[in-house]
Amino acid sequence: MNQALKVGIFMTICLLVLGWLVLRIEDLNLWGSAGQRVDALFDSVAGLDDKSAVRVAGVRVGRVDGIRLEGRRARVTLLLETPMTLVEGTRALVSNMGLLGDKYVELIPGPDGGRPLAAGETIAGETPISFDQAMAKLESIGDSIQNVTSSLAGGGGEGEGGIGGLIASFRQTADEIRALVVANRASLDGTVRNFERFSATLADELPRLTAQIERTLSQVETLMAENRDDLRGSMTNIRSLTEKMHTSVENLNEISGRIARGEGTIGKLVNSEEAHTELVTALQSVEKGVDTLTDTLGRIQKLELELGLEGLAYTDLDDSRAAFRLDLLPHGRESDRFYRVELVSDPRGRVVEKETYYTIERPDGSLETVTLNRVSIDRSKRLFSALLGLPFANQRGRLWAGLIESRAGAQVDYGLVEQRLWLSLEAFDFNRELDRDPHLRASLRWDVTPNVYLRGGYDDFLVRDYESFFVGAGVRWTDRDLKYLLGSVPKF
Numbered sequence: 001m002n003q004a005l006k007v008g009i010f011m012t013i014c015l016l017v018l019g020w021l022v023l024r025i026e027d028l029n030l031w032g033s034a035g036q037r038v039d040a041l042f043d044s045v046a047g048l049d050d051k052s053a054v055r056v057a058g059v060r061v062g063r064v065d066g067i068r069l070e071g072r073r074a075r076v077t078l079l080l081e082t083p084m085t086l087v088e089g090t091r092a093l094v095s096n097m098g099l100l101g102d103k104y105v106e107l108i109p110g111p112d113g114g115r116p117l118a119a120g121e122t123i124a125g126e127t128p129i130s131f132d133q134a135m136a137k138l139e140s141i142g143d144s145i146q147n148v149t150s151s152l153a154g155g156g157g158e159g160e161g162g163i164g165g166l167i168a169s170f171r172q173t174a175d176e177i178r179a180l181v182v183a184n185r186a187s188l189d190g191t192v193r194n195f196e197r198f199s200a201t202l203a204d205e206l207p208r209l210t211a212q213i214e215r216t217l218s219q220v221e222t223l224m225a226e227n228r229d230d231l232r233g234s235m236t237n238i239r240s241l242t243e244k245m246h247t248s249v250e251n252l253n254e255i256s257g258r259i260a261r262g263e264g265t266i267g268k269l270v271n272s273e274e275a276h277t278e279l280v281t282a283l284q285s286v287e288k289g290v291d292t293l294t295d296t297l298g299r300i301q302k303l304e305l306e307l308g309l310e311g312l313a314y315t316d317l318d319d320s321r322a323a324f325r326l327d328l329l330p331h332g333r334e335s336d337r338f339y340r341v342e343l344v345s346d347p348r349g350r351v352v353e354k355e356t357y358y359t360i361e362r363p364d365g366s367l368e369t370v371t372l373n374r375v376s377i378d379r380s381k382r383l384f385s386a387l388l389g390l391p392f393a394n395q396r397g398r399l400w401a402g403l404i405e406s407r408a409g410a411q412v413d414y415g416l417v418e419q420r421l422w423l424s425l426e427a428f429d430f431n432r433e434l435d436r437d438p439h440l441r442a443s444l445r446w447d448v449t450p451n452v453y454l455r456g457g458y459d460d461f462l463v464r465d466y467e468s469f470f471v472g473a474g475v476r477w478t479d480r481d482l483k484y485l486l487g488s489v490p491k492f
Contacts, residue, residue, distance in 0.1 A: 040092035042125035087114030312472035319347030338389035404428035437462035
C-alpha cells in the first residue's frame, strides 16, 4: 500500500469523524424527530449553561436549547429528546449535581389528570437559594445571637438595664395579681363554699366507693395469683435492667471524673489551655486550607481547553497535511498568554543531509580523503509544534513563538473580521538543509461556526520545489463541548 493511499484512507476516516462530531456538536438530527420544545421563565439562572441537561426524576430527557433575557427574567428553552405529556402545574427547578457539580434543569411533573399544556405555553421556573445567600443568612443569625448573649451577660449598662427592667416587670405582675385577689375575695369565698359541699358529698359516697375499690383489689389479687410466675420473671428482668443502669451510671461517673481530673484526650482538651490553643491553631490551619482550596478551584474553573483537528490538501503536491492541536487558555478568552501543542503529518517529510568521509589510496601510494554528500527525505517522521502566545490589539491579534513543525519559528494571527476571518503568517526553519530559504506560510481562516472553520493559503512560497497552494477544513472543541460529548456517550 503506497503512501498516497494511506493518507487518503486517513483523511476519509478523519472527515467521517469530523462529520459525526459536527452533527453532535451542532445537534443536527438528520434522521430522527426534532424533539419537543417548551419554554420556562426563571428569576435567575446563574450557573446554568446552554446544552445543560434536563432531567425528570434524575433521568436525562433532554437539554437546554437556548437562554435569553426577557424583561427582568430569563427565558430558557428546553429541548426534550424524549416526548412527554406536560400538564398544568408542571414546574422547572434549577438544581446542582452535588456540591461542585454542574447545574441542570429538573422538571417536576404536574398532578395526574391535569390539563395538558398548550403549544407555546410557558412553565413556571423556580430558582433555589444560592450557597452565598445561605451563608449570608447564617452569618446574620449568628450576629443576632451574639448580640443577645452579650446583652444578657451584663457586658454594659444597656445589658444590666435590660435585666433590671425584666425584674421590675415581674414585681409589677405580682402586685397586679395581689390586687386581683383582693378585688375578687367574694368569688373566692364562693369557691370555698362549693368545696365544702363537695367534701360533704364525698363523705356520703365514700362507703360505696370504698366497697367498689375493695372488689377491684380482690380482682387484682386473683389476677396476680394466676400470673405470679410471669410477674416474677418481669421483676427479675427489671432488677437486671436496674443493675445494668447502675453500672452504666458508675461508668459515666468514672468518665466524668477522669475528664474533671484532666485525664485522657477529652480531659486534656477541656482542662489544658495548651491543648485548647493547639485545637484553635489546628482549626485555623483547616480554615486556611479551605480558603486555599477554594482559590485553587476558582483558578481551575477559569481554565479552558481547545482541541482541534485539521486537514489540508496541497494542489501542487497532490498530497495532504493533517494536524492535531491542543490549546490551553489559563483564564479563558481574556487570558494574557496562551499555550499550544500540535502534532503534524507533513507530506513533504523532512530533508536529511548526511556527509560521509572516505579515505582512498592512490596508485602512487598517497592517501586522499573524499567527502560524499547524501540527501534523503524522511516522510515517516511526525513533526510537532510547541508555542507560547501573547495577545495584542485588545485580544484581536496573537503573537506566537517557539517550535513550529520541530523547528524554531514565530507566527502572527490577526482578526480581519472579529471572531470570523483571521489572517495568519508563519516563519520557521531558518537554517534549512541545502541552504534553502526559510519556510514561510500565509493563510486565511473563515470560522463557519464556533466549532467548524475553512482554511486556505500559500505554503513555502520562497522555495520553488515545495511551493504550493492549499485548502482544507478543521474542527475544534472547547472543554464545554467535550463535557457535552462525554455526557452523551451511552453507558454499558
